[in-house]
Amino acid sequence: MGDNGLILGQRLAEWCGHGPILEQDIALTNISLDLIGQARLWLSLAGQIEGQGRDEDKLAYFRDANEFRHLNLCEQPNGHWGTTILRQFLFDAFHLPLLEQISKFDDPQLASIAQKCVKEVRYHLRWSSEWAVRLGDGTEESHEKMQQALADVWPFAGEAILANAFDLELAEINPAYNIQMVNKAWWSTVNDVFNQANLEVPAANWAPQKGREGIHTERLGFILAEMQFLPRAYPDAQW
Amino acid sequence: MEQADLQRLFDSKIEQEIRIEPKDWMPEAYRKTNLRQISQHAHSEVVGMLPEANWITRAPSLRRKVALLAKVQDEAGHGLYLYSAAETLGTSRDEMMDDLNSGKAKYSSIFNYPTLNWADIGAIGWLVDGAAITNQVALCRTSYGPYARAMVRICKEESFHQRQGYEIMMSMAFGTPQQKQMAQDALNRWWWPALMMFGPNDSESTHSQQSLDWKIKRVSNDDLRQEFVDKSIPQVEYLGLTLPDPDLKWNEERGHYDFGSIDWEEFYRVVSGNGPCNKERLQARNKAHNEGAWVREAAMAFAEKRQTNVA
Amino acid sequence: MNSKNWPLFEVFIRSKNGLSHKHVGSLHAADPAMALENARDVYCRRNEGVSIWVVPSDHITASDPGDAEELYEPARDKIYRHPTFYTIPDEIGHM
Numbered sequence: 001m002g003d004n005g006l007i008l009g010q011r012l013a014e015w016c017g018h019g020p021i022l023e024q025d026i027a028l029t030n031i032s033l034d035l036i037g038q039a040r041l042w043l044s045l046a047g048q049i050e051g052q053g054r055d056e057d058k059l060a061y062f063r064d065a066n067e068f069r070h071l072n073l074c075e076q077p078n079g080h081w082g083t084t085i086l087r088q089f090l091f092d093a094f095h096l097p098l099l100e101q102i103s104k105f106d107d108p109q110l111a112s113i114a115q116k117c118v119k120e121v122r123y124h125l126r127w128s129s130e131w132a133v134r135l136g137d138g139t140e141e142s143h144e145k146m147q148q149a150l151a152d153v154w155p156f157a158g159e160a161i162l163a164n165a166f167d168l169e170l171a172e173i174n175p176a177y178n179i180q181m182v183n184k185a186w187w188s189t190v191n192d193v194f195n196q197a198n199l200e201v202p203a204a205n206w207a208p209q210k211g212r213e214g215i216h217t218e219r220l221g222f223i224l225a226e227m228q229f230l231p232r233a234y235p236d237a238q239w
Numbered sequence: 240m241e242q243a244d245l246q247r248l249f250d251s252k253i254e255q256e257i258r259i260e261p262k263d264w265m266p267e268a269y270r271k272t273n274l275r276q277i278s279q280h281a282h283s284e285v286v287g288m289l290p291e292a293n294w295i296t297r298a299p300s301l302r303r304k305v306a307l308l309a310k311v312q313d314e315a316g317h318g319l320y321l322y323s324a325a326e327t328l329g330t331s332r333d334e335m336m337d338d339l340n341s342g343k344a345k346y347s348s349i350f351n352y353p354t355l356n357w358a359d360i361g362a363i364g365w366l367v368d369g370a371a372i373t374n375q376v377a378l379c380r381t382s383y384g385p386y387a388r389a390m391v392r393i394c395k396e397e398s399f400h401q402r403q404g405y406e407i408m409m410s411m412a413f414g415t416p417q418q419k420q421m422a423q424d425a426l427n428r429w430w431w432p433a434l435m436m437f438g439p440n441d442s443e444s445t446h447s448q449q450s451l452d453w454k455i456k457r458v459s460n461d462d463l464r465q466e467f468v469d470k471s472i473p474q475v476e477y478l479g480l481t482l483p484d485p486d487l488k489w490n491e492e493r494g495h496y497d498f499g500s501i502d503w504e505e506f507y508r509v510v511s512g513n514g515p516c517n518k519e520r521l522q523a524r525n526k527a528h529n530e531g532a533w534v535r536e537a538a539m540a541f542a543e544k545r546q547t548n549v550a
Numbered sequence: 551m552n553s554k555n556w557p558l559f560e561v562f563i564r565s566k567n568g569l570s571h572k573h574v575g576s577l578h579a580a581d582p583a584m585a586l587e588n589a590r591d592v593y594c595r596r597n598e599g600v601s602i603w604v605v606p607s608d609h610i611t612a613s614d615p616g617d618a619e620e621l622y623e624p625a626r627d628k629i630y631r632h633p634t635f636y637t638i639p640d641e642i643g644h645m
Contacts, residue, residue, distance in 0.1 A: 006301075013295045013304070016311050017288035018523065020531020021556070022319045023577055027591040029312040033305055040301050057300045081534045127587065134580070137544070138537025145533065230299035230357055237415050239299040239357070239407075240616065263615045316592055323576045326558065332578065333555045392575070396596070535580075539554050542581035 001102075002042030003070035006060055007220070008091060009035035010227055011078055020081050027127065031088070034120040041113045061231040065220045069166070072211035073156035075219045082135050082142065083149040089128035089193065090153060094160040096121045097185035105174045129193045136197025146199055158206025161186050166212045240264075253454055258384035261327035269453055272446065273383045274328045276455060278335045281321035282346035285339075286520050288314045290354040291363060299357060306403050307360060313400065317393045324385035340525045348506065349432050351514030358411045358418070358425035364404015366426075366433040366471070372397055373467045374437065382454035405474065412478040419479075426475070427483045434498075435506045437464040443503075468496050558607040559585040561592075563599035571603050582606070 012032035019025030043056040054062075073091055078084045099121055102114035135142045167179040194201050209217075230239070240248070245264040252259060259265055288311050295311065298304035322332045338344035349367055354360065375397070378390045411422035438460040441447055450456035458466075475482055486499035508514065556578040562571035574593050579585035585604040594602070613621060629635050638645050 010296060013308055016295055016308060017292035017315070018527040020527070020534040021578065022285070022315050022322075023579065023588040023592060024534075025315050026312055026319070027588065029308060029315070030591050030595070033308055033312075036301060036305050036308070040305075043301075057302075060301055061299075080530065130583070130587075134541045135534065135537050138541040139533070141533050142537030142540075226296050230297060234415065234417060237299075237418050239303055239410055239414075260615070262612060312595075316595070319577060319592060320575055323558075326576070331555060389575075535556060536554070538580035538584070539556060542584075545581065 002039045002046060002056075002059070003068045004074050004091075004095070005035040005037075005039035005042065007068070007070045007223065008074040008088075009033075009039060010223060011074065011076075012084070012088075014078055015084065028084070031124050031127070034124065038113070038117050038120070041116070045109055045113065057231070061228045065216055065224055066214040068211075068216065068220065068224075069214060070211055071156070071159050072209040072217050073153065073160060075211075075217060075223055076153060076156060077219060079149060079152065080145065082146045083152060085128055085131040085135065086146065086149050087153045087156075088124065089132045090157045090190070091160070092121060092125035092128050093186050093189040093193075094157075094182060096125050097182045101177055101181065102170075102174075104176070107173060110173070125189070129189070132193055132199070133197040136194070136199040143198065146197070150199060150202065154202045155205060155207035156209055158204065159209040159211060162206065164210075164212050253382055256380075256382075256454075258387060259382055260384045268449075269455075270328055272450060272453070272455060273386060274325055274330055276450075277321055277325040277328075277383075277386050277389075278330070278338070279345050279347075281318045281325060281335065282339045282344055283350065284314045284318035284321060286346045286350045286524060287367075288318075289520055289523055290350055290352070290516070291360060293354050294357065294360050297357070298360075303407070310364065310400050310403055313396050316396070317389075320389040320392055321386075324383075324389040327385045336528060340521065340528055342512065342521060345510065347436060348509040348514060349436050351509050351517045351520060352428065352432050353516050355428070356421045356425060358408065358421040359429065361404050361407030361411055361422065362425040362429040364400050364402075365408050365474070366404070366429050367436070368397060368400040368404060369471065370433045370436045370467050372401060373463055373470070377456075377458045377463065380454075380457050386455075408478055412480055422478065423480050426480050430483055431501065431505075434464055434468070434501055437461070437467070439503070439506075465495055468498050472496055556580050559589075559604045560607050560610060561585075561589045562603040562605070563589070563593060564601035565599055567600060571601065574598070576607060579604075 009032045012028055012035065016025065016029050016032070019028060039060070040056045043059045047054040047056065047059055071091070073087060076087055079087075096118065099114045099118045103111050103118050105111045105114070132146070136146045137143065161179075161183045163179045167177070170177045171179075191201060209215075211217075231237070246266065249259070249263070249265055249269075252263075259269075291307065291311050291314075295304065295308050298307050322335060325335060326332055335344065339346065354363070372394065375390050375394050379387055379394060381387045381390065408422055408425075411418045411425075413419075438444055438447075441459045441461045444460055447456065447459060451459065472482075472487075484499045486497065488497055490497045509517070557580075558576055559579055559582070560576050561574050563574050564571045577585065577588050577592055579588045582604060585606075586602055589602045589604050593599070
């Protein structure tokens with residue numbers, strides 16, 4: 001959960017200062033801030049549970065690519081505004097039902113972080129859905145760009161909704177956890193929004209992605225090289 | 240009302256510290272001066288995002304990352320408030336953006352300097368925002384209502400920027416020898432450009448006197464610069480860093496610090512487009528604007544389509 | 551590309567229940583729904599509000615400063631509308 005927020009938040013932060021209009025530059029930065037904020041909570045909790053004295057920064061800055069457990073969708077490049085919107089939408093549509101389930105877990109720490117995140121992510125999904133519809137059903141040019149961008153990001157979405165090791169772990173923590181519910185909610189949101197957006201839903205031709213197991217795309221190395229270089233170059237320094 | 244009466248009414252409002260509001264009569268030159276100054280100020284906020292945004296993805300801790308991200312986002316907000324204030328004078332934001340992107344409009348030259356190490360982010364927050372705040376606090380009393388209101392809002396929001404920067408400087412200056420060196424290097428490069436932010440000396444400033452008379456500007460360039468220098472010296476001393484100015488010393492008689500003369504030749508070179516990063520900055524702005532065109536257009540087309548459907 | 555500009559909206563925010571909405575500034579948006587969200591993203595980043603109104607700027611009808619004399623000055627000498635115009639003996643107390 002923390003790595004999803006951190007890596008996607010990091011990607012969104014690349015937009016800061018380069019958005020299509022000031023209002024939306026600000027809006028996207030709000031989402032980036034939410035996600036990095038969420039990442040800090042999850043990573044701090046992870047470090048605390050691990051009990052080896054690793055805090056949020058140790059986990060963010062001193063792990064290698066194969067130790068990151070986010071969806072490969074999150075590390076895909078920003079592309080144009082439409083690519084960013086669709087990557088965000090496909091993620092939000094998964095993120096929200098997942099958080100809704102975790103927010104009902106018995107574990108009070110997991111549940112309370114998830115409850116906080118749900119409020120933020122509800123807005124993210126609203127925002128990314130509206131933009132997907134707006135651009136999908138805007139001009140001919142925007143429609144084409146969106147359909148093309150969808151072809152780029154769509155294959156990465158499968159990893160979010162197909163059951164994998166992550167889901168088994170969640171089910172272990174809480175037997176009531178149900179990946180099928182996340183899957184169902186995701187499809188329902190995607191179908192509904194793409195229908196309004198006049199976008200064709202591609203076939204479920206998922207690329208075999210294993211970000212959850214630490215096998216990422218080539219993108220991640222560059223993200224980490226940039227993100228981690230200062231603490232790695234000066235490991236004794238306090239910032 | 241006759242022209243002369245309108246002018247008298249305007250003058251008496253300025254005299255009595257009554258703000259001028261958008262629909263009030265104002266001399267054309269007053270309108271133009273405000274438009275120029277407010278839009279330049281807005282452009283500075285927006286271009287000013289770029290050097291700092293450079294370091295968001297490289298911020299060395301998550302706490303620093305969110306603080307910097309929020310800070311740079313604030314600059315976008317401030318640009319937005321200022322464009323809105325300028326729009327009340329009858330020019331659209333898009334026209335102002337076009338002037339910025341074509342290189343016709345100016346923005347603060349400081350943003351044409353590069354950010355080369357992490358301490359630069361500290362130095363910018365501390366010195367560049369510090370200089371900007373010195374200037375902006377004075378502008379909260381500027382005579383044009385929408386500009387003054389934008390300044391009040393901006394000053395309120397900016398109070399965290401300078402502290403954010405100084406905190407970074409502290410962690411660098413009190414950190415490892417390498418960090419301290421980065422801090423000194425950043426200070427060396429940002430000090431003089433920060434002093435240039437207050438503009439030419441009063442004796443050389445082309446717009447100063449009229450702007451002071453109209454109370455658009457409330458304090459002169461040199462007075463603001465002096466105030467900034469006096470405020471900054473103890474902060475530099477606390478950090479144990481050295482200012483790159485051998486002529487700097489306390490002047491008992493004046494009750495102020497004396498400081499060396501500014502390299503105005505460099506200032507004018509940067510203003511006229513030949514600074515270290517002028518081209519990059521404008522290219523980045525143009526790229527964002529051009530690549531966002533289809534997005535803005537599609538959103539508008541969509542809005543119109545939905546409106547027709549509803550009607 | 552000759553895109554049409556997004557229209558301007560005025561933003562009003564209620565800072566907490568019990569207070570009225572207050573004008574805080576303006577912004578651009580393609581439509582009212584987007585204006586509302588932009589207002590949330592731009593003007594409510596520091597807990598500034600609990601309710602937002604947005605109004606297309608060109609829907610606002612404003613008085614003309616040139617009419618100030620006839621609009622506002624006639625109210626100035628109607629001092630009998632204010633409580634201090636009337637004399638009540640001290641021993642009656644606050645009324």
